[in-house]
Amino acid sequence: MQSNSCGHQWIIRLTQQQSERALDAALIDILSQVFADNNFALYMNKQFTSQGHIRCNYSGGSAAILDDEQAQQLVAKIDAERMRISGSQGQYVYFPIYHLGAVIGFVQSSSDFALTHDSPFVITNILNIYANQLYLLYRSRLDPLTELLNRQTFDSQVMDIINGDGFAERRDNELERQWYLAMFDIDHFKRVNDTYGHVIGDEVIILVARILKQSFRSEDYVFRYGGEEFAVLLLCDNKDQAMQVLERLRATVADFTFPQVKRLTISTGFCAFDNTSMVPELVHKADLALYNAKNNGRNQVVDFHSLNIPDNTKGAGDDDLDDDMLELF
Numbered sequence: 001m002q003s004n005s006c007g008h009q010w011i012i013r014l015t016q017q018q019s020e021r022a023l024d025a026a027l028i029d030i031l032s033q034v035f036a037d038n039n040f041a042l043y044m045n046k047q048f049t050s051q052g053h054i055r056c057n058y059s060g061g062s063a064a065i066l067d068d069e070q071a072q073q074l075v076a077k078i079d080a081e082r083m084r085i086s087g088s089q090g091q092y093v094y095f096p097i098y099h100l101g102a103v104i105g106f107v108q109s110s111s112d113f114a115l116t117h118d119s120p121f122v123i124t125n126i127l128n129i130y131a132n133q134l135y136l137l138y139r140s141r142l143d144p145l146t147e148l149l150n151r152q153t154f155d156s157q158v159m160d161i162i163n164g165d166g167f168a169e170r171r172d173n174e175l176e177r178q179w180y181l182a183m184f185d186i187d188h189f190k191r192v193n194d195t196y197g198h199v200i201g202d203e204v205i206i207l208v209a210r211i212l213k214q215s216f217r218s219e220d221y222v223f224r225y226g227g228e229e230f231a232v233l234l235l236c237d238n239k240d241q242a243m244q245v246l247e248r249l250r251a252t253v254a255d256f257t258f259p260q261v262k263r264l265t266i267s268t269g270f271c272a273f274d275n276t277s278m279v280p281e282l283v284h285k286a287d288l289a290l291y292n293a294k295n296n297g298r299n300q301v302v303d304f305h306s307l308n309i310p311d312n313t314k315g316a317g318d319d320d321l322d323d324d325m326l327e328l329f
């Protein structure tokens with residue numbers, strides 16, 4: 001604490017981080033220096049919304065792990081009492097993390113670290129900067145119109161899942177579950193723009209995005225992939241369950257009354273992740289299934305594996321694919 005008493009070096013380091021993982025690693029390293037041990041835990045709601053859950057993102061040494069409910073209760077207490085530092089509770093001290101005036105997380109530390117006069121001030125600063133940088137990174141991953149994850153985030157998220165990192169939050173029984181990629185496209189969307197104009201077209205995209213967000217769990221990833229095309233990475237027990245979820249979504253959109261436009265439908269194609277496919281192959285498979293749904297009358301869900309195409313399908317643009325499968329829309 002002496003040579004960096006106001007923590008400016010740490011602040012510079014935090015604001016340089018360009019990925020959530022690197023930012024977390026930097027914070028944990030910095031807090032280890034401040035506390036002079038790693039007996040602390042970090043709890044955060046990384047969704048920055050009231051629907052998001054407070055989760056334990058790091059727990060080192062002998063730090064106790066609170067369950068989600070205990071963590072949530074603690075946040076409510078900190079929020080209600082407007083405490084900057086909540087004081088010791090048993091053998092722990094809690095440092096709240098604020099964003100835009102709301103508590104979105106906290107650091108729990110053992111109370112026996114050497115708390116100097118400046119430490120609370122420095123720790124509060126570090127946590128504020130961390131929350132701001134995390135929020136900037138979070139916003140940079142969102143599509144501005146729909147607030148779904150954007151196209152730029154898609155490849156890295158799929159790679160994380162392929163590399164196994166995306167399984168970090170799995171539940172106990174999740175070993176049997178598998179990831180699926182679904183691609184969605186609003187049917188005859190050009191007609192919406194041509195008939196009602198682009199403002200109404202944008203409103204339709206926002207409403208479809210909202211239905212998508214509400215239709216999947218927080219552990220799934222929902223993207224705006226392009227103009228009126230969306231992608232979802234979802235965890236399911238098997239492909240029948242994936243089909244069921246996607247079919248329910250299709251029906252929800254078909255039953256929804258859109259202002260002015262009234263009725264609209266979506267077409268969906270999906271495929272399962274496997275051990276050999278990389279991002280282009282997965283997208284290509286889900287796209288082929290989507291094209292098939294469009295070719296066969298739209299407003300339907302098609303599983304790539306039901307198409308009888310060899311599973312070693314190469315990326316888009318390959319010469320040896322059946323020309324019928326490559327019709328563009």
Ligand SMILES: Nc1nc2c(ncn2[C@@H]2O[C@H](COP(=O)(O)OP(=O)(O)OP(=O)(O)O)[C@@H](O)[C@H]2O)c(=O)[nH]1
Nearest residue numbers: 185186187188189190191193198201202227228329
């Ligand atoms: N309003 C609005 N329109 C968009 C946006 N992005 C793409 N579009 C429009 O979406 C339309 C997509 O049309 P097409 O790809 O021809 O397909 P479609 O009319 O949906 O027909 P099918 O896909 O064959 O069912 C085009 O008119 C694009 O201009 C957007 O952000 N806002």
